[in-house]
Amino acid sequence: MATLTSLLLTALAVSVSATVENPKTQPTPPMGFNNWARFMCNLNETLFVKTADAMVSKGLLAAGYDNINLDDCWLLRERNAKKELQWDPELFPHGIPWLADYLHTRGFKFGIYENAGNMTCGWYPGSQDHEEIDAKTFESWGVDYLKLDGCHMDLQKGRSYYEEFEYRYKLWHKVMGNLKKPFIFSQSAPAYFSPNFHLDKNNTDWYRTMEYVRKNGELARHSDDIKVYSTLANQTFEPGGHWDSMMNNYGMEVRLARYQSCGFYNDPDFLTIDWPDLSMDEKKTHFALWSSFSAPLILSAWIPDLKKEDIEYLTNKDIIAVDQDALCEQATLVSQDGDIDVLTKNLANGDRLLTVLNRSDKTKSTTISLTRLGLDSSGFYKAKDLWTGKTSSVKKAIEVKLRTHQTTILRISTSEGKNNLTITPTGQIFNTFSLNCLTESTSHSSSSVKFTGCNAADEQVWQIASTGLVSPLSSNKCLSVDDGKVSLERCSEKDKSQVWSYGVSGNLVNGAKGLCLEEGSKSAVAKKCGYDLDSQVFALPGGVKLEN
Ligand SMILES: *[C@@H]1O[C@H](CO)[C@@H](O)[C@H](O)[C@H]1NC(C)=O
Ligand SMILES: *[C@@H]1O[C@H](CO)[C@@H](O)[C@H](O)[C@H]1NC(C)=O
Ligand SMILES: *[C@@H]1O[C@H](CO)[C@@H](O)[C@H](O)[C@H]1NC(C)=O
Ligand SMILES: *[C@@H]1O[C@H](CO)[C@@H](O)[C@H](O)[C@H]1NC(C)=O
Numbered sequence: 001m002a003t004l005t006s007l008l009l010t011a012l013a014v015s016v017s018a019t020v021e022n023p024k025t026q027p028t029p030p031m032g033f034n035n036w037a038r039f040m041c042n043l044n045e046t047l048f049v050k051t052a053d054a055m056v057s058k059g060l061l062a063a064g065y066d067n068i069n070l071d072d073c074w075l076l077r078e079r080n081a082k083k084e085l086q087w088d089p090e091l092f093p094h095g096i097p098w099l100a101d102y103l104h105t106r107g108f109k110f111g112i113y114e115n116a117g118n119m120t121c122g123w124y125p126g127s128q129d130h131e132e133i134d135a136k137t138f139e140s141w142g143v144d145y146l147k148l149d150g151c152h153m154d155l156q157k158g159r160s161y162y163e164e165f166e167y168r169y170k171l172w173h174k175v176m177g178n179l180k181k182p183f184i185f186s187q188s189a190p191a192y193f194s195p196n197f198h199l200d201k202n203n204t205d206w207y208r209t210m211e212y213v214r215k216n217g218e219l220a221r222h223s224d225d226i227k228v229y230s231t232l233a234n235q236t237f238e239p240g241g242h243w244d245s246m247m248n249n250y251g252m253e254v255r256l257a258r259y260q261s262c263g264f265y266n267d268p269d270f271l272t273i274d275w276p277d278l279s280m281d282e283k284k285t286h287f288a289l290w291s292s293f294s295a296p297l298i299l300s301a302w303i304p305d306l307k308k309e310d311i312e313y314l315t316n317k318d319i320i321a322v323d324q325d326a327l328c329e330q331a332t333l334v335s336q337d338g339d340i341d342v343l344t345k346n347l348a349n350g351d352r353l354l355t356v357l358n359r360s361d362k363t364k365s366t367t368i369s370l371t372r373l374g375l376d377s378s379g380f381y382k383a384k385d386l387w388t389g390k391t392s393s394v395k396k397a398i399e400v401k402l403r404t405h406q407t408t409i410l411r412i413s414t415s416e417g418k419n420n421l422t423i424t425p426t427g428q429i430f431n432t433f434s435l436n437c438l439t440e441s442t443s444h445s446s447s448s449v450k451f452t453g454c455n456a457a458d459e460q461v462w463q464i465a466s467t468g469l470v471s472p473l474s475s476n477k478c479l480s481v482d483d484g485k486v487s488l489e490r491c492s493e494k495d496k497s498q499v500w501s502y503g504v505s506g507n508l509v510n511g512a513k514g515l516c517l518e519e520g521s522k523s524a525v526a527k528k529c530g531y532d533l534d535s536q537v538f539a540l541p542g543g544v545k546l547e548n
């Protein structure tokens with residue numbers, strides 16, 4: 001264990017890669033193309049050449065989609081005599097370096113796929129114990145971006161499954177630090193510890209993995225693959241489950257906002273553009289949500305046949321600007337009631353984003369108060385609809401009307417459009433394991449707090465003051481701890497038992513005795529802080545200063 005630790009420390013010391021610790025290398029989330037969800041192993045040189053040409057001619061490159069990435073199955077089943085990886089010459093007759101050059105000449109970066117385990121998911125040679133030679137090979141081929149998957153991990157030297165992953169992904173980070181220029185590093189490690197991969201387990205290893213990948217690379221695939229177009233050899237489209245897959249990945253992403261900051265991006269997987277069973281509203285929802293998250297925008301589609309209306313929304317400048325915003329904030333939930341999700345985030349020029357999703361299958365309208373957006377409700381504002389470009393003035397509340405599975409995305413600014421907005425982080429506080437919301441409960445004479453299903457009531461929408469006070473919209477009382485009991489009391493900044501801090505750990509830590517908020521079976525309690533415990537890890541509205 002001692003040697004492992006010292007090796008890892010060296011890894012951190014020598015590296016010059018990006019990550020949250022050096023955000024300048026990848027200051028905003030990557031955009032581009034990957035073949036996997038659309039074509040799986042049916043890839044070849046022609047596919048990438050035609051894709052690149054179409055991305056140029058259709059304006060996608062100019063809009064910012066400048067990475068072209070291969071996924072699995074590009075290689076031969078055997079390494080050569082020098083133990084180097086080899087491309088499949090039938091699929092890539094001119095060779096990978098030729099393809100990299102073709103892409104570079106046109107202004108793209110070139111991405112490749114490998115695997116941290118000893119074989120790729122498609123049973124081609126993996127990089128385990130070949131990290132250094134593979135990094136050098138990729139560098140000599142002109143690779144700029146590496147997606148590193150996590151199939152077939154061979155546990156070595158007594159390491160646990162978790163430890164082998166951590167060791168291999170950190171080793172890759174170290175090895176890339178010795179290259180002239182480290183690759184953009186897309187890490188699949190968290191997906192292998194995510195809730196649907198381990199239905200029988202707690203989330204501890206998922207959270208631990210998220211904590212190290214943000215210091216180890218530029219993005220991480222945190223959970224399930226988006227459902228592919230077809231698993232059939234003849235590539236006939238298989239309908240069904242694609243909207244659910246998108247909502248599943250969305251539901252994973254909202255649990256993880258605390259890990260993202262400029263330099264590292266949570267990756268909810270590809271945008272699926274030409275799936276015939278997704279309506280235009282659904283495809284636009286996918287794009288609007290991913291952009292609200294400042295998530296990577298990696299298209300998986302047959303680009304040459306994309307329709308004009310697809311290109312039009314994919315190149316929407318105002319929405320891409322939200323994705324590429326210099327604050328890199330991931331939008332967080334104000335509320336969820338089963339049908340409507342309301343999300344917000346801050347933007348670098350001082351504006352506020354409002355994103356509203358109708359998950360359900362009917363049309364109706366909803367009203368969102370300015371208070372819920374974290375704004376002073378006595379002010380006057382402007383709202384720009386980023387789909388239509390139309391601006392309207394706003395007072396007190398914003399009314400939204402949505403078709404089924406439609407998403408509205410608005411940019412709110414002061415009525416003069418100049419000054420920065422003053423924001424109070426406002427929204428639901430939910431347990432990222434149970435998904436229950438912190439709720440003021442007034443069933444007894446005194447206010448208590450417990451965790452219940454999220455319903456968007458004022459009892460579940462919390463304001464977090466810069467002083468650390470936490471108060472629901474339903475009362476002007478503050479979350480407080482006394483003797484391990486959590487209650488709502490008359491607010492007082494001087495009372496340390498009402499001052500809370502929050503950070504990448506996901507713990508809400510009380511200022512009086514350093515106890516952690518915990519979801520108890522009957523009510524919210526405060527207990528000694530554990531390490532990434534299911535009962536103590538929460539998602540909070542964005543904009544809260546991260547401290548622990
Ligand atoms: C390349 O791949 C595409 C997509 O799978 C396929 O339609 C095409 O026939 C392939 N072309 C060659 C030359 O293999
Ligand atoms: C990869 O690891 C697995 C699991 O330890 C092992 O069974 C297999 O033989 C290894 N394969 C190669 C090619 O090293
Ligand atoms: C959570 O899972 C980890 C690893 O699987 C285990 O070591 C730990 O004891 C579990 N924690 C709890 C509170 O059950
Ligand atoms: C594609 O393959 C599936 C499964 O083998 C088959 O059911 C289907 O008819 C095929 N479609 C076409 C267009 O050949």
Ligand SMILES: *[C@@H]1O[C@H](CO)[C@@H](O)[C@H](O)[C@H]1NC(C)=O
Pocket residue numbers: 348349350418419420
């Ligand atoms: C708004 O905030 C940004 C970021 O904090 C700052 O750079 C800018 O100067 C502010 N603008 C005004 C008008 O206060």
Ligand SMILES: CC(=O)N[C@H]1CO[C@H](CO)[C@@H](O)[C@@H]1O
Pocket residue numbers: 339340358359360361362363364365366400401402403404
């Ligand atoms: C904002 C909005 O229109 N929401 C509607 C979405 O669809 C559900 C489904 O029935 C309605 O209840 C919502 O009001």
